[in-house]
Amino acid sequence: MAFYRPAPYQKPLAIALLLAMLVLPNVLTAFGQEFYIGFATRILIFALAASSLNLVLGFAGMFSLGHAAFFGTGAYVAAICMANGINDALLVFPLAMGVAGLFALLVGAISLRTRGVYFIMITLAFGQMAYYLFVSARTWGGDDGLPLVGRLNLAGFSLNDDAAFFYAALASLAMSIVFLGRLADARFGRVIQAIRENETRMEALGYPVFRYRLICFALGGGLAGLAGALLANLTGLASPNLLQWMQSGTLLVMVIIGGVGYLYGGMVGALILLCLEEVLAGFTLHWHIGLGLLLLGIVMFAPKGVAALFGKQHG
Amino acid sequence: MQDEVTQLFLEQALNGLQFGLMLFLLAAGLTLVFGIMDCINLAHGSLYMVGAYLVAAAAQAADSFWSGLGAGVAGAAILGLLLELSLFRQLYKRDHLSQVLATFALILIANEAVRIIWGAQPVMLNPPDALSGPVEIVGFFYPAYRLVIIAFGLAVAGLLYLLVAKSRVGMWVRAGASNREMTEALGINVQGLFTAVFVFGAALCALAGGLLGPLLAVQVGMGESVLILAFVVIIIGGIGSIRGALVGSLIVGSVDTLGRALLPTLLRATLPADAASTLGPALASILIYLLMAGILFFKPQGLFPARA
Numbered sequence: 001m002a003f004y005r006p007a008p009y010q011k012p013l014a015i016a017l018l019l020a021m022l023v024l025p026n027v028l029t030a031f032g033q034e035f036y037i038g039f040a041t042r043i044l045i046f047a048l049a050a051s052s053l054n055l056v057l058g059f060a061g062m063f064s065l066g067h068a069a070f071f072g073t074g075a076y077v078a079a080i081c082m083a084n085g086i087n088d089a090l091l092v093f094p095l096a097m098g099v100a101g102l103f104a105l106l107v108g109a110i111s112l113r114t115r116g117v118y119f120i121m122i123t124l125a126f127g128q129m130a131y132y133l134f135v136s137a138r139t140w141g142g143d144d145g146l147p148l149v150g151r152l153n154l155a156g157f158s159l160n161d162d163a164a165f166f167y168a169a170l171a172s173l174a175m176s177i178v179f180l181g182r183l184a185d186a187r188f189g190r191v192i193q194a195i196r197e198n199e200t201r202m203e204a205l206g207y208p209v210f211r212y213r214l215i216c217f218a219l220g221g222g223l224a225g226l227a228g229a230l231l232a233n234l235t236g237l238a239s240p241n242l243l244q245w246m247q248s249g250t251l252l253v254m255v256i257i258g259g260v261g262y263l264y265g266g267m268v269g270a271l272i273l274l275c276l277e278e279v280l281a282g283f284t285l286h287w288h289i290g291l292g293l294l295l296l297g298i299v300m301f302a303p304k305g306v307a308a309l310f311g312k313q314h315g
Numbered sequence: 316m317q318d319e320v321t322q323l324f325l326e327q328a329l330n331g332l333q334f335g336l337m338l339f340l341l342a343a344g345l346t347l348v349f350g351i352m353d354c355i356n357l358a359h360g361s362l363y364m365v366g367a368y369l370v371a372a373a374a375q376a377a378d379s380f381w382s383g384l385g386a387g388v389a390g391a392a393i394l395g396l397l398l399e400l401s402l403f404r405q406l407y408k409r410d411h412l413s414q415v416l417a418t419f420a421l422i423l424i425a426n427e428a429v430r431i432i433w434g435a436q437p438v439m440l441n442p443p444d445a446l447s448g449p450v451e452i453v454g455f456f457y458p459a460y461r462l463v464i465i466a467f468g469l470a471v472a473g474l475l476y477l478l479v480a481k482s483r484v485g486m487w488v489r490a491g492a493s494n495r496e497m498t499e500a501l502g503i504n505v506q507g508l509f510t511a512v513f514v515f516g517a518a519l520c521a522l523a524g525g526l527l528g529p530l531l532a533v534q535v536g537m538g539e540s541v542l543i544l545a546f547v548v549i550i551i552g553g554i555g556s557i558r559g560a561l562v563g564s565l566i567v568g569s570v571d572t573l574g575r576a577l578l579p580t581l582l583r584a585t586l587p588a589d590a591a592s593t594l595g596p597a598l599a600s601i602l603i604y605l606l607m608a609g610i611l612f613f614k615p616q617g618l619f620p621a622r623a
Contacts, residue, residue: 118611
């Protein structure tokens with residue numbers, strides 16, 4: 001893999017897409033399909049979560065299989081804040097990012113000492129550890145999770161309205177994507193991509209490889225925390241299942257279908273996977289089999305992912 | 316009072332040994348697949364689940380636990396052979412991402428297939444009648460069936476040790492784990508060896524699933540939780556090392572079992588009851604992960620690294 005460069009038509013396409021998203025709630029309401037506003041919000045949130053994993057996995061080359069731990073931590077931070085009467089989004093969202101980011105910093109500090117398969121499995125194990133911690137935390141609902149009463153307020157506006165919440169999620173995703181795009185193109189992004197390509201050389205050039213990796217890992221964790229806080233607000237529940245490793249696997253699948261190391265890979269993957277789930281679930285109760293077979297097909301025949309069609313990588 | 320504590324400790328230590336030996340059956344196959352083929356197999360837990368279902372179905376059909384166990388293990392071995400030939404052979408040369416994605420897909424397929432065939436409800440698997448009661452050992456009663464599991468585990472562990480450490484095939488396997496190209500250059504059929512190791516691992520999975528079936532519920536999703544434990548075992552032990560898998564299994568098995576049984580009591584003695592009842596179960600459930608983090612902090616390659 002080489003350095004990420006957006007294709008020339010990518011920016012206008014993204015802006016057009018954003019404009020289309022701005023009128024989506026109105027269009028859906030006009031056709032009487034309000035149900036799909038929630039579905040679209042879900043896609044936006046998972047797009048954010050998958051993009052945060054793509055920063056860690058695609059740009060920095062760290063194969064984490066415990067990313068859902070940070071996602072779920074963000075959800076619990078939002079739920080615990082709500083339970084304690086703190087419901088200002090401008091306070092809760094940064095707090096969720098901060099706590100999830102700190103947790104990622106801690107996990108990264110130990111995990112990044114290992115390499116290869118060991119890293120994959122130690123992140124997996126830490127993810128499970130967080131999962132069991134929340135399962136056994138009876139004060140926070142244990143197995144059943146912690147429900148939220150209503151949604152947060154943003155600058156005095158309630159997000160209880162589905163369309164308003166859709167816009168909040170859209171803004172979060174758009175800002176995060178812009179941030180990730182700038183980051184990938186900035187010095188920091190070049191360095192982490194170079195570390196992915198040749199760690200030994202970067203070490204020899206005097207770059208503090210461990211520190212760069214760790215910061216990137218924590219940033220990814222923080223963004224995942226934001227996505228988690230949003231999801232808890234959407235569904236009204238912070239459940240331990242959000243931290244389970246199957247959830248990490250799902251995020252991973254999104255990134256891989258969308259395109260590892262492509263800015264829009266996470267978005268494309270989340271869109272495809274969630275729509276696929278929705279369509280397949282309409283046909284049969286046992287849609288997991290169809291999904292599994294499809295994934296096998298993708299691994300075998302389209303290993304580069306779908307977003308590879310939308311961005312160039314210069315060699 | 317003192318006697319009761321010793322008895323509880325002894326009983327839990329035996330439980331820990333039994334759990335550790337079963338983990339070893341899973342971890343042994345997994346660590347070889349990882350170590351030799353450098354292939355991440357998340358579906359290892361699914362083989363364990365499918366194995367347990369096959370044993371349960373065969374035991375019901377034959378009305379005998381032991382013939383069911385034999386048939387189930389054979390069935391899982393055949394399934395492992397088919398999987399290796401059709402899918403895993405392609406995956407060895409691919410990167411870790413593809414391996415994770417493909418085996419994740421296999422988990423989805425296996426869980427759903429089991430749900431279609433056997434339904435969502437757990438399936439009952441009864442231990443053989445002769446072993447259903449307790450036996451008395453050094454002054455206390457212990458379930459006979461658990462003792463048989465321990466005997467089985469010890470026998471398989473011993474056999475595996477002889478096979479890997481003393482036989483010619485085992486020498487090839489170890490050579491493949493430490494340097495694959497060199498082994499190939501020396502004229503060993505590594506491809507065939509891979510298939511054999513994979514099939515053997517699948518059979519061990521089914522054996523563990525079948526033996527544990529009467530103790531735990533045979534149900535969808537049983538593979539995932541045990542898979543993570545097997546991962547922890549091989550990280551602690553060092554990937555590709557059978558000796559590491561055995562030591563890691565016994566550590567994880569006993570720490571997990573003893574932690575769950577004794578930690579709440581210990582905490583209650585030192586902390587206020589309120590704090591102890593919240594902290595106890597939480598701490599007990601993450602004990603092995605803390606242990607793993609601690610070991611990796613000092614030995615990032617595990618206790619017995621297979622590759623220098």
